Amino acid sequence: xxxxxxxxxxxxxxxxxxxxxxxxxxxxxxxxxxxxxxxxxxxxxxxxxxxxxxxxxxxxxxxxxxxxxxxxxxxxxxxxxxxxxxxxxxxxxxxxxxxxxxxxxxxxxxxxxxxxxxxxxxxxxxxxxxxxxxxxxxxxxxxxxxxxxxxxxxxxxxxxxxxxxxxxxxxxxxxxxxxxxxxxxxxxxxxxxxxxxxxxxxxxxxxxxxxxxxxxxxxxxxxxxxxxxxxxxxxxxxxxxxxxxxxxxxxxxxxxxxxxxxxxxxxxxxxxxxxxxxxxxxxxxxxxxxxxxxxxxxxxxxxx
Amino acid sequence: xxxxxxxxxxxxxxxxxxxxxxxxxxxxxxxxxxxxxxxxxxxxxxxxxxxxxxxxxxxxxxxxxxxxxxxxxxxxxxxxxxxxxxxxxxxxxxxxxxxxxxxxxxxxxxxxxxxxxxxxxxxxxxxxxxxxxxxxxxxxxxxxxxxxxxxxxxxxxxxxxxxxxxxxxxxxxxxxxxxxxxxxxxxxxxxxxxxxxxxxxxxxxxxxxxxxxxxxxxxxxxxxxxxxxxxxxx
Amino acid sequence: xxxxxxxxxxxxxxxxxxxxxxxxxxxxxxxxxxxxxxxxxxxxxxxxxxxxxxxxxxxxxxxxxxxxxxxxxxxxxxxxxxxxxxxxxxxxxxxxxxxxxxxxxxxxxxxxxxxxxxxxxxxxxxxxxxxxxxxxxxxxxxxxxxxxxxxxxxxxxxxxxxxxxxxxxxxxxxxxxxxxxxxxxxxxxxxxxxxxxxxxxxxxxxxxxxxxxxxxxxxxxxxxxxxxxxxxxxxxxxxxxxxxxxxxxxxxxxxxxxxxxxxxxxxxxxxxxxxxxxxxxxxxxx
Numbered sequence: 129x130x131x132x133x134x135x136x137x138x139x140x141x142x143x144x145x146x147x148x149x150x151x152x153x154x155x156x157x158x159x160x161x162x163x164x165x166x167x168x169x170x171x172x173x174x175x176x177x178x179x180x181x182x183x184x185x186x187x188x189x190x191x192x193x194x195x196x197x198x199x200x201x202x203x204x205x206x207x208x209x210x211x212x213x214x215x216x217x218x219x220x221x222x223x224x225x226x227x228x229x230x231x232x233x234x235x236x237x238x239x240x241x242x243x244x245x246x247x248x249x250x251x252x253x254x255x256x257x258x259x260x261x262x263x264x265x266x267x268x269x270x271x272x273x274x275x276x277x278x279x280x281x282x283x284x285x286x287x288x289x290x291x292x293x294x295x296x297x298x299x300x301x302x303x304x305x306x307x308x309x310x311x312x313x314x315x316x317x318x319x320x321x322x323x324x325x326x327x328x329x330x331x332x333x334x335x336x337x338x339x340x341x342x343x344x345x346x347x348x349x350x351x352x353x354x355x356x357x358x359x360x361x362x363x364x365x366x367x368x369x370x371x372x373x374x375x376x377x378x379x380x381x382x383x384x385x386x387x388x389x390x391x392x393x394x395x396x397x398x399x400x401x402x403x404x405x406x407x408x409x410x411x412x413x414x415x416x417x418x419x420x421x422x423x424x425x426x427x428x429x430x431x432x
Numbered sequence: 433x434x435x436x437x438x439x440x441x442x443x444x445x446x447x448x449x450x451x452x453x454x455x456x457x458x459x460x461x462x463x464x465x466x467x468x469x470x471x472x473x474x475x476x477x478x479x480x481x482x483x484x485x486x487x488x489x490x491x492x493x494x495x496x497x498x499x500x501x502x503x504x505x506x507x508x509x510x511x512x513x514x515x516x517x518x519x520x521x522x523x524x525x526x527x528x529x530x531x532x533x534x535x536x537x538x539x540x541x542x543x544x545x546x547x548x549x550x551x552x553x554x555x556x557x558x559x560x561x562x563x564x565x566x567x568x569x570x571x572x573x574x575x576x577x578x579x580x581x582x583x584x585x586x587x588x589x590x591x592x593x594x595x596x597x598x599x600x601x602x603x604x605x606x607x608x609x610x611x612x613x614x615x616x617x618x619x620x621x622x623x624x625x626x627x628x629x630x631x632x633x634x635x636x637x638x639x640x641x642x643x644x645x646x647x648x649x650x651x652x653x654x655x656x657x658x659x660x661x662x663x664x665x666x
Numbered sequence: 667x668x669x670x671x672x673x674x675x676x677x678x679x680x681x682x683x684x685x686x687x688x689x690x691x692x693x694x695x696x697x698x699x700x701x702x703x704x705x706x707x708x709x710x711x712x713x714x715x716x717x718x719x720x721x722x723x724x725x726x727x728x729x730x731x732x733x734x735x736x737x738x739x740x741x742x743x744x745x746x747x748x749x750x751x752x753x754x755x756x757x758x759x760x761x762x763x764x765x766x767x768x769x770x771x772x773x774x775x776x777x778x779x780x781x782x783x784x785x786x787x788x789x790x791x792x793x794x795x796x797x798x799x800x801x802x803x804x805x806x807x808x809x810x811x812x813x814x815x816x817x818x819x820x821x822x823x824x825x826x827x828x829x830x831x832x833x834x835x836x837x838x839x840x841x842x843x844x845x846x847x848x849x850x851x852x853x854x855x856x857x858x859x860x861x862x863x864x865x866x867x868x869x870x871x872x873x874x875x876x877x878x879x880x881x882x883x884x885x886x887x888x889x890x891x892x893x894x895x896x897x898x899x900x901x902x903x904x905x906x907x908x909x910x911x912x913x914x915x916x917x918x919x920x921x922x923x924x925x926x927x928x929x930x931x932x933x934x935x936x937x938x939x940x941x942x943x944x945x946x947x948x949x950x951x952x
């Protein structure tokens with residue numbers, strides 16, 4: 129049982145990171161990243177390939193974060209002069225093309241064979257049998273760090289600026305700030321977090337191949353953000369937790385309901401995600417969490 | 433309009449505005465910029481729902497009706513800007529003006545087209561041109577022509593002389609006069625106070641979302657305060 | 667070379683209908699419908715039910731499927747998009763993605779993942795000199811051109827077309843001129859639904875009927891629409907043809923499985939250089 133719990137919690141950690149990244153990009157920044165899985169996958173591959181080449185895993189992780197951040201910045205730059213709609217299709221295109229390249233350029237990425245034998249950071253530190261727990265601790269630490277950083281960011285003047293570019297870009301421009309620069313930065317930071325999440329994925333499974341990554345990841349991330357409340361980091365983490373547990377729990381349905389195979393279950397789950405997204409957007413656009421305001425806003429609003 | 437409070441996003445711009453236009457007469461609303469003239473127009477026409485108060489068209493309470501329903505009851509409107517379909521030809525603009533509103537008993541499209549083009553002979557030759565490519569004055573004419581196509585009983589004009597040269601503005605108001613003479617009720621919001629009140633039977637001065645003065649046009653023009661503040665002492 | 671051109675034209679025609687549907691809904695509703703790919707798949711599967719499970723000849727199944735899905739599309743708009751009409755920004759985008767996910771997985775649940783094919787008589791390809799044209803391609807040619815002609819006529823010459831163009835041009839003015847926006851919205855979805863179903867059938871004829879068929883068309887359809895100038899429905903057709911031919915020509919230098927990359931590169935180039943498309947009118951970038 130504990131083994132199962134540890135595994136699930138690790139999944140929660142990775143999902144939470146993806147959700148936090150999207151929360152920054154979309155929840156706070158209003159930037160729609162339909163290609164999320166592609167950036168996540170890139171993070172996994174950079175970390176995986178570099179580690180397998182002999183680089184220390186932590187260094188590979190850092191490179192992955194940098195790499196995905198850079199790619200995110202580029203994709204934001206392509207479309208950022210235009211409306212937010214275009215970013216959506218650019219990221220989607222990026223992700224699909226990335227998947228293609230990874231699948232076919234075997235000389236670089238081992239193609240469909242996948243990359244195996246990926247070493248985890250700090251692997252040697254843990255005594256026998258505690259490796260998975262140790263990794264979970266690492267993953268949770270990552271979530272904690274990212275959460276703290278993002279909360280600080282949200283309360284900072286930069287956070288205010290980001291929310292302002294989401295709600296009132298015209299006003300921001302009029303004040304002399306560059307909406308473009310803010311958007312690129314936000315997207316890049318989110319990208320770094322996605323790189324981190326993807327790297328953890330690679331380390332955890334120790335083997336990656338292109339079939340592990342698909343729009344499903346994007347869908348779940350959006351679900352987490354919508355449920356958790358756009359902008360609310362706490363909410364996102366909580367909803368990531370709930371989502372994964374629901375996911376894992378629903379596996380038991382296969383045993384309970386006759387005729388329900390794994391693929392049908394997967395379809396039902398995703399169907400519910402799709403419908404859930406629409407329903408929540410209509411009825412609970414702010415989700416179940418609350419957006420962290422800057423300390424200043426809290427002080428002034430309490431006066432009314 | 434009866435005791436209308438209207439505005440955007442919960443902030444009222446009009447504070448309890450009441451006035452009426454009698455059938456066949458021309459009412460001109462004047463006032464400084466930002467006094468709410470546009471809001472008044474939008475509420476009258478159905479593009480903005482009032483926060484409170486009523487809008488009546490003839491006997492009917494049309495407050496909850498949107499613009500298409502009001503148009504079907506004989507109300508036509510020419511906005512100040514974006515008053516033509518830029519990507520459609522002049523002829524198509526006139527067709528659209530006619531075909532969704534004209535009642536079964538109305539004269540045919542061809543008859544109306546002739547009648548309207550008589551009022552605006554300059555656009556007769558431009559029927560096939562794309563509306564967006566015409567000059568400002570011509571666009572204004574197309575906009576008004578399109579509004580007049582279905583033989584409306586009430587015509588609302590938002591700053592008809594805006595952006596026109598003085599000569600063109602005079603020509604336009606001359607046409608407006610002819611339309612009024614044919615029995616159409618006119619509600620006009622106009623920045624050019626002299627020209628506007630000159631064409632009107634009654635005038636309303638709107639300041640800060642409230643009616644400052646409502647009287648026959650000549651009285652409004654003669655009022656010393658109004659002359660000093662808004663007519664520049666002319 | 668001629669063969670490449672013919673293949674390119676066919677590929678472009680396959681894109682033309684969904685690109686047209688996308689541009690149409692964008693011009694009237696002002697949002698990019700990311701569910702258009704899943705509409706294509708859904709339409710294809712509905713016709714599959716008619717053609718293979720119910721035994722109807724393909725043209726009949728296609729007509730029935732198109733009519734049925736047109737209504738479904740209006741329903742989806744009413745349920746999912748209408749409540750969000752007044753929310754600004756990108757909410758509708760995410761909602762359309764939600765719809766896309768839901769639709770695709772309804773298909774997966776009932777039909778599974780394996781590819782299927784329509785029940786059509788087998789025939790040998792025809793030859794015109796050097797150029798080979800199989801029957802599916804001919805069907806695509808005829809069907810798309812006919813559909814485009816019908817849509818063009820409606821758009822240019824009928825009252826309905828003027829209604830749609832007016833709302834796309836200036837929604838407030840259209841309201842004032844007596845046009846009911848909700849009516850126009852319904853008509854637009856009816857037409858878009860029929861177009862996407864038809865294109866789904868054609869894609870299914872050309873390749874296979876499988877759940878992700880629409881998803882793989884998302885990027886090309888969007889690129890084609892942007893190429894034509896996204897708010898200009900008929901120009902989307904030109905965009906689609908251009909893209910189709912470009913993709914085919916690219917196979918001279920790139921392996922076939924990288925078509926998507928070509929599409930993507932075209933999209934990126936477009937967004938950087940001419941975001942209003944080849945045929946659109948210049949608008950101001952932020």
